[in-house]
Amino acid sequence: MLTGAIDGGGTKILTGVVADDGTVVARREELVVSRAIPDYFARCAAMLKACVAEAGTTLEALRGVGMSVPGMTDGRQVFGSPSAGWGAFSALEQLQPLLGLPAERIRFENDINACALAELRLGGGGDDFVWLTVSTGNGGAVVANGLLVRGHRFCAGELGHLKVEFDHPYRCGCGAMGCLEAHASGPAIARMAHEAGLSVDAAGCAALVREGNVTARRIYDRAGLYLGRALAQVANALNIEKAYLGGGVSRSIDLLMPALRTEFDRLVLPQCRDVTIERTRLGCDASLLGAASLFGNA
Numbered sequence: 001m002l003t004g005a006i007d008g009g010g011t012k013i014l015t016g017v018v019a020d021d022g023t024v025v026a027r028r029e030e031l032v033v034s035r036a037i038p039d040y041f042a043r044c045a046a047m048l049k050a051c052v053a054e055a056g057t058t059l060e061a062l063r064g065v066g067m068s069v070p071g072m073t074d075g076r077q078v079f080g081s082p083s084a085g086w087g088a089f090s091a092l093e094q095l096q097p098l099l100g101l102p103a104e105r106i107r108f109e110n111d112i113n114a115c116a117l118a119e120l121r122l123g124g125g126g127d128d129f130v131w132l133t134v135s136t137g138n139g140g141a142v143v144a145n146g147l148l149v150r151g152h153r154f155c156a157g158e159l160g161h162l163k164v165e166f167d168h169p170y171r172c173g174c175g176a177m178g179c180l181e182a183h184a185s186g187p188a189i190a191r192m193a194h195e196a197g198l199s200v201d202a203a204g205c206a207a208l209v210r211e212g213n214v215t216a217r218r219i220y221d222r223a224g225l226y227l228g229r230a231l232a233q234v235a236n237a238l239n240i241e242k243a244y245l246g247g248g249v250s251r252s253i254d255l256l257m258p259a260l261r262t263e264f265d266r267l268v269l270p271q272c273r274d275v276t277i278e279r280t281r282l283g284c285d286a287s288l289l290g291a292a293s294l295f296g297n298a
C-alpha cells in the first residue's frame with residue numbers, strides 16, 4: 001500500500017507518496033513562501049494532491065497521511081514552532097478539511113522524532129538509539145526499548161540543549177548558556193571560523209580542513225569534542241547501541257569523528273562505551289519517510 005507524507009519544514013516543504021518499503025513513488029519540494037498557517041497548510045495539501053495524482057492513486061486509497069512538523073506535537077496539536085514562527089494551534093483542524101479524510105487517517109509528529117522513526121523502521125534500526133541532527137540547529141530524538149520516547153510534554157530528546165561548555169559558554173537560541181547547539185551546530189562552526197579569521201560557513205570550513213588548513217582542523221576538532229561530550233552523557237543515561245547523525249554538518253562526520261570519539265570514550269562509562277556513531281543513510285528524506293512511517297508498515 002501507499003502512504004501520503006508531508007515533511008513540513010520552516011524553510012522548505014517536501015511531500016511524497018511512499019510505498020511500504022520506503023520507496024518514494026512521487027515527490028514535490030518547494031521553498032516556503034508564506035508561513036501564515038492557513039497558507040502553509042494549503043500549500044502542503046496542494047503539493048500532496050499533486051503527488052497523489054502523479055502516483056496514479058487517490059487520497060482515500062492511501063493508508064493515511066503523516067506529516068512531520070518543526071515543533072512539539074501530541075499528534076494533533078502543535079505546541080508552537082520557533083523555526084516556523086508558529087504559536088500553538090490544531091494542525092489536524094488545518095489539514096483535515098483540505099484533505100477530506102477522517103481524523104484517524106491523519107497523524108502528526110515532530111520532525112526529528114520522525115527522523116528517528118524512519119531510522120527505526122526503514123533505516124539502520126536498533127532498539128536503543130538516539131538521532132542527532134547537526135544543522136542550523138541541533139535537534140534530537142530518543143528510541144528506547146524499540147519505542148520512540150516522547151516525554152511528559154512531548155519534548156523528550158532535546159539533545160541540542162545538553163550543556164557542553166561551562167568555562168567559555170556561548171548563549172544558545174533557547175536563552176541558556178553552553179548548549180550543544182551554541183557550540184557544535186552549523187552556525188556555531190561558522191562563528192568559530194569567523195573568530196579565527198576565516199570567512200567561511202560550516203561547509204567552507206570543512207573544505208578547508210580537507211585542504212589541510214590547521215585552523216579549520218582545530219575548529220572541527222572543537223565541534224567534534226562537544227558532540228562527543230553530549231553523546232557520552234546520553235550514552236551514560238540510556239545505554240544506547242547507536243547514535244545516528246543527520247543534517248548538513250553530518251556530511252562532514254569523518255572530520256568530526258576523531259575528536260568526537262576521543263572525548264566520548266574519555267567521558268562515557270566503560271560499560272556504556274559500545275556505541276556505534278554513524279551518519280544516517282536516509283539522507284534528506286529521513287523526515288518524509290518518518291511521516292510516512294506513522295502508519296506502521298511504511
Ligand SMILES: [Zn+2]
Nearest residue numbers: 161172174179
Ligand atoms: Zn539551548
